[in-house]
Amino acid sequence: MADNDFPEGTPKGWSRRDVIKGVIAAGAVSSAGYLFRSSVVRADVSAPGSVERLITLNVNGQQRRVDVMKQETLATTLRYKLGLTGTKLGCDRSECGACTVLIDDVPHYSCSMLTHTARGKKIVTIEGLASAEGKLHPVQQGVVEEQGFQCAFCMSGFIMATVGFLKVNPNPTRTELAHGISGNLCRCQDYDKILTAMMRGAELSRRA
Amino acid sequence: MAIVRDIMPAFELFQPATTDDAVGLLAKYGRDAWVMGGGLDTFDWLKDRIKRPSVVVDLSQVNDLTGIRPMGGGLEIGALTTLTEIVRNPVVKEKFGLLHQAAELVASPQIRNQGTIGGNVSQDARCWYYRGGWKCYRAGGNICFADTPSAINREHAILDADRCVAVNPSDTAPALIALEAQMVIRNRKGERVVEAEDYFIGPATDITRMTILKPGDLLTAIRIPDKWAGATFYFEKVRDRQVWDFPLVNVASAAVYSGGNIERIRIAVNGVAAHPVRLKAVEDAVRGKPRNAATADMAGQLAIQGAEPLRYNGYKVPLLRNLVKRSIRGVEEATWAS
Ligand SMILES: Cc1cc2nc3c(=O)[nH]c(=O)nc-3n(C[C@H](O)[C@H](O)[C@H](O)COP(=O)(O)OP(=O)(O)OC[C@H]3O[C@@H](n4cnc5c(N)ncnc54)[C@H](O)[C@@H]3O)c2cc1C
Ligand code: FES
Ligand code: FES
Numbered sequence: 390m391a392d393n394d395f396p397e398g399t400p401k402g403w404s405r406r407d408v409i410k411g412v413i414a415a416g417a418v419s420s421a422g423y424l425f426r427s428s429v430v431r432a433d434v435s436a437p438g439s440v441e442r443l444i445t446l447n448v449n450g451q452q453r454r455v456d457v458m459k460q461e462t463l464a465t466t467l468r469y470k471l472g473l474t475g476t477k478l479g480c481d482r483s484e485c486g487a488c489t490v491l492i493d494d495v496p497h498y499s500c501s502m503l504t505h506t507a508r509g510k511k512i513v514t515i516e517g518l519a520s521a522e523g524k525l526h527p528v529q530q531g532v533v534e535e536q537g538f539q540c541a542f543c544m545s546g547f548i549m550a551t552v553g554f555l556k557v558n559p560n561p562t563r564t565e566l567a568h569g570i571s572g573n574l575c576r577c578q579d580y581d582k583i584l585t586a587m588m589r590g591a592e593l594s595r596r597a
Numbered sequence: 598m599a600i601v602r603d604i605m606p607a608f609e610l611f612q613p614a615t616t617d618d619a620v621g622l623l624a625k626y627g628r629d630a631w632v633m634g635g636g637l638d639t640f641d642w643l644k645d646r647i648k649r650p651s652v653v654v655d656l657s658q659v660n661d662l663t664g665i666r667p668m669g670g671g672l673e674i675g676a677l678t679t680l681t682e683i684v685r686n687p688v689v690k691e692k693f694g695l696l697h698q699a700a701e702l703v704a705s706p707q708i709r710n711q712g713t714i715g716g717n718v719s720q721d722a723r724c725w726y727y728r729g730g731w732k733c734y735r736a737g738g739n740i741c742f743a744d745t746p747s748a749i750n751r752e753h754a755i756l757d758a759d760r761c762v763a764v765n766p767s768d769t770a771p772a773l774i775a776l777e778a779q780m781v782i783r784n785r786k787g788e789r790v791v792e793a794e795d796y797f798i799g800p801a802t803d804i805t806r807m808t809i810l811k812p813g814d815l816l817t818a819i820r821i822p823d824k825w826a827g828a829t830f831y832f833e834k835v836r837d838r839q840v841w842d843f844p845l846v847n848v849a850s851a852a853v854y855s856g857g858n859i860e861r862i863r864i865a866v867n868g869v870a871a872h873p874v875r876l877k878a879v880e881d882a883v884r885g886k887p888r889n890a891a892t893a894d895m896a897g898q899l900a901i902q903g904a905e906p907l908r909y910n911g912y913k914v915p916l917l918r919n920l921v922k923r924s925i926r927g928v929e930e931a932t933w934a935s
Pocket of ligand 1: 482483484631632633634635636637638639640676677702703704705708711712713714715716717718719720721766767768769810814815816817841842843844
């Protein structure tokens, strides 16, 4: 069954994607019950710096209310609570870059940051790059034009790392860009073509 | 290989907004509290369930712990300043290029964007037996699994081992020692300032800790005096992959030359012992000598005196010797370009 059998915009309709997301979210909740037992130390909830579970995050320009465990990583919240599954989890150990998102325009591994730490900051994921009208971000357009990825599991991480790097260094040489996005791995070992696509994205960004 | 295992076990989280509140929380929860800067050393421990603190004090909201300020002719760097901020700071680059180079060679861009200098110097050993939860000396047991006949110990210590053979993995630590940096530490009782060299401790002092910090202590800042501003610097890190990987050995030196002679010099290395090692004997031996191949050779030989390799890390002995040699003779080769 192809995705577009159930167009995502259908009012009240369930797309295949929504069904999958719903199942993922339900699974995450039901299997995580043991995590809610209280910690050994009885925390004084009125102490300075104590945190709430119901928080508001600024994700892709929207204010999102979400119930977040204190030990929850941003990648978990984005994928399993907010349905933003474009952010991938590869290693969950800061060692691959698949989970890269922008926090206040700076690339971070979302698997290695507490969601609470991102409160009050501007979070941008791969879903937030295209314009509201659906026009792709120049770096995404670069991928459409040059391809470069094989399985593309690493793609959103590479794109986010590149978008973040270009904000500081909009006119990089190929070597500088390679250094700038060296915190991302590709299991298909497609680096040369990925760099070509990202360089194209850089060029399109300068023209945009 | 890391396994993606759902979510970390529960802990109580505090995000204080001021240094005072952070210090207050650390005093209140003592041994139960874990200080978190960027969290990049922290999360592995928690995800793997090897360390299970019940309280995490996340410093990310404490604004007065970040930033780089002029102090005397030198700088004061807040403990929460990220490695990227240090790399991009023009004064660090211009006057204390040694720290610039060391910070730029840490891990990966995203890790530098989040990892703090305070966390980098306070990070724990990377011995996989220890980090895998084996009950070794460092974890309170009575054996070192990395020092048994069949142990895999290619990354381990060649100097100063005492029961535990783990090494200090920090790249910025030797640079800070060479620059004669000072660490500013606060706890409920007040503030103290210690030399970077004395901040790091080996197993002979306390086998379960890497630094002098005790429960309740907060590193608030690192001060770089102007003593070595604009000196000739050499930093070299040898690692397996050019991104992510910790140093097998690194070397940091700051030197002032006059008329072809070594007027003053400081050299520190890491990845060879449980603490970064300042090579004081080498500094004393080369001071006043001409900066040439003979002096460099002598320095290299002196640096490896007393080295005791394990089964798989013998290569670190010539590696250390050669890096120390280069830190004196090969400064031009080290000019690092981004
Ligand atoms: C995949 C990977 C690769 C890496 N490669 C390298 C490398 O090549 N070179 C290198 O040097 N490092 C490397 N690191 C380590 C990384 O650079 C450090 O972990 C990072 O700089 C630590 O900073 P942090 O703020 O994230 O640490 P945190 O995890 O927040 O803290 C580390 C430790 O320091 C303590 N701490 C932190 N801040 C304070 C403070 N202000 N006062 C008292 N205690 C404090 C914490 O309690 C904790 O024990 C790597 C890490 C990872 C995950
Ligand atoms: S999943 Fe976060 S770096 Fe690999
Ligand atoms: S294209 Fe498959 S992991 Fe990069």
